[in-house]
Amino acid sequence: xxxxxxxxxxxxxxxxxxxxxxxxxxxxxxxxxxxxxxxxxxxxxxxxxxxxxxxxxxxxxxxxxxxxxxx
Amino acid sequence: xxxxxxxxxxxxxxxxxxxxxxxxxxxxxxxxxxxxxxxxxxxxxxxxxxxxxxxxxxxxxxxxxxxxxxxxxxxxxxxxxxxxxxxxxxxxxxxxxxxxxxxxxxxxxxxxxxxxxxxxxxxxxxxxxxxxxxxxxxxxxxxxxxxxxxxxxxxxxxxxxxxxxxxxxxxxxxxxxxxxxxxxxxxxxxxxxxxxxxxxxxxxxxxxxxxxxxxxxxxxxxxxxxxxxxxxxxxxxxxxxxxxxxxxxxxxxxxxxxxxxxxxxxxxxxxxxxxxxxxxxxxxxxxxxxxxxxxxxxxxxxxxxxxxxxxxxxxxxxxxxxxxxxxxxxxxxxxxxxxxxxxxxxxxxxxxxxxxxxxxxxxxxxxxxxxxxxxxxxxxxxxxxxxxxxxxxxxxxxxxxxxxxxxxxxxxxxxxxxxxxxxxxxxxxxxxxxxxxxxxxxxxxxxxxxxxxxxxxxxxxxxxxxxxxxxxxxxxxxxxxxxxxxxxxxxxxxxxxxxxxxxxxxxxxxxxxxxxxxxxxxxxxxxxxxxxxxxxxxxxxxxxxxxxxxxxxxxxxxxxxxxxxxxxxxxxxxxxxxxxxx
Numbered sequence: 001x002x003x004x005x006x007x008x009x010x011x012x013x014x015x016x017x018x019x020x021x022x023x024x025x026x027x028x029x030x031x032x033x034x035x036x037x038x039x040x041x042x043x044x045x046x047x048x049x050x051x052x053x054x055x056x057x058x059x060x061x062x063x064x065x066x067x068x069x070x071x
Numbered sequence: 072x073x074x075x076x077x078x079x080x081x082x083x084x085x086x087x088x089x090x091x092x093x094x095x096x097x098x099x100x101x102x103x104x105x106x107x108x109x110x111x112x113x114x115x116x117x118x119x120x121x122x123x124x125x126x127x128x129x130x131x132x133x134x135x136x137x138x139x140x141x142x143x144x145x146x147x148x149x150x151x152x153x154x155x156x157x158x159x160x161x162x163x164x165x166x167x168x169x170x171x172x173x174x175x176x177x178x179x180x181x182x183x184x185x186x187x188x189x190x191x192x193x194x195x196x197x198x199x200x201x202x203x204x205x206x207x208x209x210x211x212x213x214x215x216x217x218x219x220x221x222x223x224x225x226x227x228x229x230x231x232x233x234x235x236x237x238x239x240x241x242x243x244x245x246x247x248x249x250x251x252x253x254x255x256x257x258x259x260x261x262x263x264x265x266x267x268x269x270x271x272x273x274x275x276x277x278x279x280x281x282x283x284x285x286x287x288x289x290x291x292x293x294x295x296x297x298x299x300x301x302x303x304x305x306x307x308x309x310x311x312x313x314x315x316x317x318x319x320x321x322x323x324x325x326x327x328x329x330x331x332x333x334x335x336x337x338x339x340x341x342x343x344x345x346x347x348x349x350x351x352x353x354x355x356x357x358x359x360x361x362x363x364x365x366x367x368x369x370x371x372x373x374x375x376x377x378x379x380x381x382x383x384x385x386x387x388x389x390x391x392x393x394x395x396x397x398x399x400x401x402x403x404x405x406x407x408x409x410x411x412x413x414x415x416x417x418x419x420x421x422x423x424x425x426x427x428x429x430x431x432x433x434x435x436x437x438x439x440x441x442x443x444x445x446x447x448x449x450x451x452x453x454x455x456x457x458x459x460x461x462x463x464x465x466x467x468x469x470x471x472x473x474x475x476x477x478x479x480x481x482x483x484x485x486x487x488x489x490x491x492x493x494x495x496x497x498x499x500x501x502x503x504x505x506x507x508x509x510x511x512x513x514x515x516x517x518x519x520x521x522x523x524x525x526x527x528x529x530x531x532x533x534x535x536x537x538x539x540x541x542x543x544x545x546x547x548x549x550x551x552x553x554x555x556x557x558x559x560x561x562x563x564x565x566x567x568x569x570x571x572x573x574x575x576x577x578x579x580x581x582x583x584x585x586x587x588x589x590x591x592x593x594x595x596x597x598x599x600x601x602x603x604x605x606x607x608x609x610x611x612x613x614x615x616x617x618x619x620x621x622x623x624x625x626x627x628x629x630x631x632x633x634x635x636x637x638x639x640x641x642x643x644x645x646x647x648x649x650x651x652x653x
Contacts, residue, residue: 017499017557037150041322045263045556050551061263061278 015050016043072294073232074304074459077157079246080148080400082285082387083118086130087152092404095412098431100362100386102269102281108251109183111551112260116269116282117251118388120145133207140177141284145393146204146248149286153244155207157290158302161209168213168240169205170230171288172223172247173340174392174563175308176200179252187544194539195254197564198587204248212240213592218392218534218564218585220446221354222313223247224287225395226380226582228454229311231291233600234277236469239641241296246396248286254543257551258559262321270357272382273427275419280356283388287396289403306406309439309457310343312336315572315581316449317529320560322360326338327368329451332578334372334441337453343439348455350440352398353427355382361445366424366616378441381428385415389488395444395452402456406437446567447560450581460649471603473574474627475634476647480515481547482507482622490512497574500557502537507622508567508615509574514565515624516575524626526580526610527568528598530590534564536617567615580607591651592624595644598627605629614651623651 009023012032016039030036033044051057078088083101085091094101105113106121120127127144128135131151150169159167162503178195184190185314213234217227224247231245259265259282266279297304314336316329322330338345351373354365369380383401384390390397405411414427438461442454493501501509508529515591516524533539538561545554560566565583572581580601584593591614598610613624631637638644 015555019499020495040319041321042557042560047259048263049261049553049555 010048012047013055015046073235073308074294074297075289075306075308075403076292076297076302076304077153077290078400078403079152079156080285080287081120081145081148082390082397083120083283084386084465084626086120086122086148087348088156088400088404091400095401095404096408096410098413098415100415100433102388108256109349110253110256115265115267116281118390119251119280120284123293126229138180138185140180140200140203141250142173142176142179142248143203145250145284145286147207149246149248150204150208150244150288150295151292153288159242163210164211166241167211168231168234168243168564169211170215170217170227170243170245171201171204172227172392172395173197173200173215173249174220174223175249175252175255178254179250182252182254182543185543185547186627187547192540194533194536196533196587197585198589201586215584215589216586217582219450219583220448220563221394221566222444222446222450222452223390223392223395225444225452225454226313227396228399229313230597232308232311233604235291235293236604237471237564237600242288242292244288246286246288247393249390249392251282253546257546257554258542258562260554261554261559264358266357268390269416270385271416272353272355272357273362273415273421273424274417275421277357277359277362277581279358280384281388283390285387285390285393285397287393287400289396289399304459306403307457307459308454309350310337310341310455310645311453312340313452313580313582314578315569316451317572317576317578318449320566320569321447323445323449324362325364327364327371328447329357329578330365330368330443330445331371331377333451333453334368334443337455341439341455341457343455345373347439348441349435349437350380351378351380352440352442353380353382354443354445355384355414355620357384362421362424365443369425377425379411379428379432380425381412381414383412395608398442398444399454402440402442406440406456406458408433409433409435409437411435432599446565447563448565450565450569458552469604472605472629473632474599474602474638476625476636476638477628477634478515478626479635480511480518480624482511482620485511485514491494502533502535502561503620504615504617505567505570507620508613509570511622512611512613515626519626521609521626523575523577524609524611525607525624526598526601527571527577528594528610528612529568529583530594530614531564531567531583531585532587532590532616533618535561535566538562571611572625592644592648595647596641599638599641599644602629604625
């Protein structure tokens, strides 16, 4: 599980061009959007692309994406 | 008074002005599954023009090759119709300016030739596309390309009007052209804002837009000039406004501030109260975000006096860079034939939304109509057309003020210590051209002692080519699956001007010109005209391109104090451009 978290964080950093960050900077419990990392709606779309390309998870409605990713 | 003496249009609902008028009156929708566009998503509804490239070329008497862009073909058809209706002959074009809007340009050809293994890849080129179109029509006195995404064609009206007001030209042709391409079709898919069903603007169940294509051009001239040559005027362009939402590169703000400002400016210029407007042709794309934001803006501007509103994108699809002029021509047809076109497919009122016209209204005497066009980066433009009989301010040649160059900054000359710090969350998305443009602009403003200029105008021949190439590469290698939206967003040329506006929280006039070697001259011309005419007192103008890492910013003002040089006329601009480019 820890290994998966590390891989996922690396993938998020790459997909969102968060070059100055390392996986350790991303708090497991902090939200990605709003007060957490301060990501926006374009990042949400990039994460949907990431999930589809790497994990085969498909979302058809971007509004659902934000709901799911916020949790 | 600026009057309209000719219109030309081609869209999913007709290939000339009278066909479009009939289709509007008969509530015809041009939305249908893909027929011509080369995509695997053939079931997606789009608003395609119902003629193949070969049929278009044949109608125009042009030999069509693999390098013949559909954007050029559509534009040439509409441009020729507008000039013919206005009675302007080929040998008279030297005295006419052409301002055309496009963003996709000849990407339909470029995306077919594109080879990711080739170092010298061919990309779409807006200026080349406009020049190709102009060449098939004649020799114009001035040609440029406005590229502010979905408000491009509407912004062409503003430059055109100012060229007339300054006396530089007596006649201008303004509008825009855009064909469907795999590139932007998949770009909009990556933003997840395409609806798989026919779009339903302002409906509670709306789920996105349908892309369309087409072109429209309008001949504008002074009423005196039209009368002198015996041309029949059909309406007047009485008002215009452009403001920047300065909120986000693709999303509109919840309070619709950019749209509120553009509509209020247009009304003010026309000397009208909100209650005078009898029809609003909304931007109304059908995306959840646009229609909520535009509804809020309409409520704020019109309050208790909300006029009938409809989005004709339910008929034509969203014709992106051409939508401003296509919908302007629809407004002119509504005035001429006395009707208000309905918003097709509307059934359910949205929360806090406007209630659009659900059934076409006939026998309407329309004196004043307003047309909204909003582009990426929150580039919001509103135009007002009025009947000839409606009272208007008498036309007078405006005295022109001298314009001063207060600051000129080249990126390479900025000392390291003077470079402003850009927050990491912003900086991570900035490729070379964007970063240089933002830094050079901020330094120019700082050296001028100006926080927010009254205009931000960019010239860029090719925009963010790195991202455009990345998106094309992804499309060529991975196919039309899921593509990275960030690359697509940055491929629109006005990303640069929008970035500067968002960073400086600047809601002022915002525009972008993409016309090859003449991009800077076009941007300076726009700024010069508005300051010389007394509309604005300051403008930030830049030339930003990836090639040669070009990044130069100017601050132009009406104040002679500390000026680097004075621009007395448009001819002085050319000297400045030559000095800057060589």
